[in-house]
Amino acid sequence: MSIAGRLATVVVAFLVAVALVVAAVAAFLTPGTPGGVVNFTNAQAAGQPVNLTVQTVGSIGTGPHPTWVSYLVKDPQGKWIHDTTWELPAHTLVHMTVYQYDSGSPLRNQEWGQVQGTIGGTATLNGKTYSQYDSYTGNGVGHTFAIPTLGLSVPLIGVSPNATNVCGVAPCHFNLPHNVITFSFMTPSAGNYPWQCFVPCGLGYLYGNGGPMSTQNYMGGFLDVVAQ
Amino acid sequence: MMSEQNTMPKDSNHLRRILVLTLVLSVAADLLYWFLVGPHVPPGRMTSTASDNQWDFNILMVIALPVLIGVWVFLGYTIATWSSKRANVAEPKGGAEARSNMKAQAYWIVITTVVVLFLAGFGTFELIKGDGSGGGEGPNPVWEPVGAAQAETAALSSSASWAPGKVLVVQVIAQQWKFTYRYPQFGGFESQELILPDNTTVAFNVTSLDVIHSFWAYQLEVKADANPQQNNVAFTTTKQLGNFTVRCSELCGIWHGAMFDYGKVETQGNFSTWASTTETANAANTADLPAFAWTYVPDANGAAGGYYPDGTVTPYSSVEIYGAKQAAS
Numbered sequence: 001m002s003i004a005g006r007l008a009t010v011v012v013a014f015l016v017a018v019a020l021v022v023a024a025v026a027a028f029l030t031p032g033t034p035g036g037v038v039n040f041t042n043a044q045a046a047g048q049p050v051n052l053t054v055q056t057v058g059s060i061g062t063g064p065h066p067t068w069v070s071y072l073v074k075d076p077q078g079k080w081i082h083d084t085t086w087e088l089p090a091h092t093l094v095h096m097t098v099y100q101y102d103s104g105s106p107l108r109n110q111e112w113g114q115v116q117g118t119i120g121g122t123a124t125l126n127g128k129t130y131s132q133y134d135s136y137t138g139n140g141v142g143h144t145f146a147i148p149t150l151g152l153s154v155p156l157i158g159v160s161p162n163a164t165n166v167c168g169v170a171p172c173h174f175n176l177p178h179n180v181i182t183f184s185f186m187t188p189s190a191g192n193y194p195w196q197c198f199v200p201c202g203l204g205y206l207y208g209n210g211g212p213m214s215t216q217n218y219m220g221g222f223l224d225v226v227a228q
Numbered sequence: 229m230m231s232e233q234n235t236m237p238k239d240s241n242h243l244r245r246i247l248v249l250t251l252v253l254s255v256a257a258d259l260l261y262w263f264l265v266g267p268h269v270p271p272g273r274m275t276s277t278a279s280d281n282q283w284d285f286n287i288l289m290v291i292a293l294p295v296l297i298g299v300w301v302f303l304g305y306t307i308a309t310w311s312s313k314r315a316n317v318a319e320p321k322g323g324a325e326a327r328s329n330m331k332a333q334a335y336w337i338v339i340t341t342v343v344v345l346f347l348a349g350f351g352t353f354e355l356i357k358g359d360g361s362g363g364g365e366g367p368n369p370v371w372e373p374v375g376a377a378q379a380e381t382a383a384l385s386s387s388a389s390w391a392p393g394k395v396l397v398v399q400v401i402a403q404q405w406k407f408t409y410r411y412p413q414f415g416g417f418e419s420q421e422l423i424l425p426d427n428t429t430v431a432f433n434v435t436s437l438d439v440i441h442s443f444w445a446y447q448l449e450v451k452a453d454a455n456p457q458q459n460n461v462a463f464t465t466t467k468q469l470g471n472f473t474v475r476c477s478e479l480c481g482i483w484h485g486a487m488f489d490y491g492k493v494e495t496q497g498n499f500s501t502w503a504s505t506t507e508t509a510n511a512a513n514t515a516d517l518p519a520f521a522w523t524y525v526p527d528a529n530g531a532a533g534g535y536y537p538d539g540t541v542t543p544y545s546s547v548e549i550y551g552a553k554q555a556a557s
Binding site: 136 | 401403404405406408418419420421437438439481482483486487488489510512513516517518
């Protein structure tokens with residue numbers, strides 16, 4: 001092979017190696033398929049509270065991981081969307097409603113059994129106010145909605161393990177067994193605030209924190225808070 | 229040729245000039261660094277360990293600066309004095325003649341030996357003094373501050389209490405992806421907040437409920453790995469009021485970058501008020517927590533269960549039995 005040919009081979013091999021490294025780094029930095037952004041900034045007049053409605057489902061039923069647990073959010077047009085990044089106005093009251101369709105269990109750390117960071121330090125479970133829930137009693141806790149950087153954490157009580165006709169595929173219909181949890185909180189100043197679940201609900205993965213717990217757009221996301 | 233060599237100073241003059249120049253510049257640089265830069269070197273002086281760290285860094289810097297300046301002065305002097313572009317400069321001598329300069333060799337060996345031996349001794353001393361990481365910290369502390377062993381042993385008792393002057397025991401519990409903190413001397417409540425009293429020795433007991441994390445309170449100069457079923461002990465004494473940042477410094481999963489929070493060193497009075505208030509406010513939840521223990525064993529099946537005290541790790545005690553995997557009495 002000529003010198004030019006050898007040189008070309010080396011250059012091509014080098015470029016391929018660089019491309020593989022870049023692809024590997026990019027894949028590492030973007031696990032899963034990030035969803036889109038559901039915009040709530042224009043759903044109401046400036047300064048007015050935002051109504052944020054989500055549902056937790058035991059299996060999303062669609063996409064690359066149909067058996068994974070996940071959240072759905074109702075967009076301002078009333079449609080259930082599988083996106084976990086929500087754009088919200090800064091310094092605004094958010095009234096959050098969670099339709100909890102998943103079953104529960106004892107918390108790994110009962111610290112997350114407390115309602116923290118909400119307005120009044122409370123939430124409601126099917127209309128009844130609570131500030132703390134012993135996950136070793138009743139139906140246990142299915143998930144938690146937590147924004148660690150804001151100190152917000154709400155245990156989402158599970159549905160009865162004896163319930164029949166449990167929702168299997170999202171979006172779940174209101175006729176199926178579920179709990180309704182409501183609470184309110186104030187958005188902070190502009191910025192990205194990750195939220196997550198503190199129940200290791202990635203069944204089948206090490207310590208339950210793999211799979212849906214470690215992939216964007218399943219059991220975690222961002223509050224994309226923007227100035228208005 | 230003779231006239232050229234006569235215009236040059238003797239070798240000893242060269243060396244004297246280099247040494248004097250190095251000495252003057254080094255003293256100036258060290259003084260400027262010590263008084264203008266040193267007090268601002270991170271991590272600051274919020275705790276005893278932070279102060280020690282700043283002191284160590286500044287000492288090393290004061291020693292390193294003359295070495296750096298000596299090299300630069302030598303290079304600069306060489307370029308200025310023996311540049312081939314200058315007239316009346318003899319060709320530098322190499323080979324055997326250069327190697328035979330005993331004075332240069334002696335200076336080199338003596339200075340580098342003294343510097344390296346001093347740094348080795350200084351580093352070793354600093355590592356172990358003040359219950360440092362060279363022996364006073366970790367799963368099996370060899371040295372501990374006065375009163376630490378008693379406080380840690382008492383922490384397992386439900387009647388454990390804290391008062392100013394006593395060692396404060398704080399348990400750091402890492403989990404994906406948040407640190408929480410238990411205060412066994414205040415009923416064992418758990419909190420997302422890390423508040424510490426001023427002028428108090430703190431014994432951090434760091435563990436994890438899942439994967440390996442690392443508790444890094446930067447301004448406190450406390451860093452300890454959080455390993456599941458291990459109790460990693462680190463000590464410090466608070467010296468200043470203020471805020472500090474806690475970060476996880478072990479890549480622990482998707483939200484590792486968000487695993488941080490902010491702590492605060494308060495006056496002892498404010499701390500006591502906060503701790504007592506939180507103990508009362510969290511009483512219902514504290515009752516649902518597992519009994520205080522140095523480590524906890526989570527259910528590896530994920531969502532199938534909570535955590536419970538690990539009975540295989542003995543209570544903090546003397547080094548002979550601590551961590552010996554004996555059943556707790």
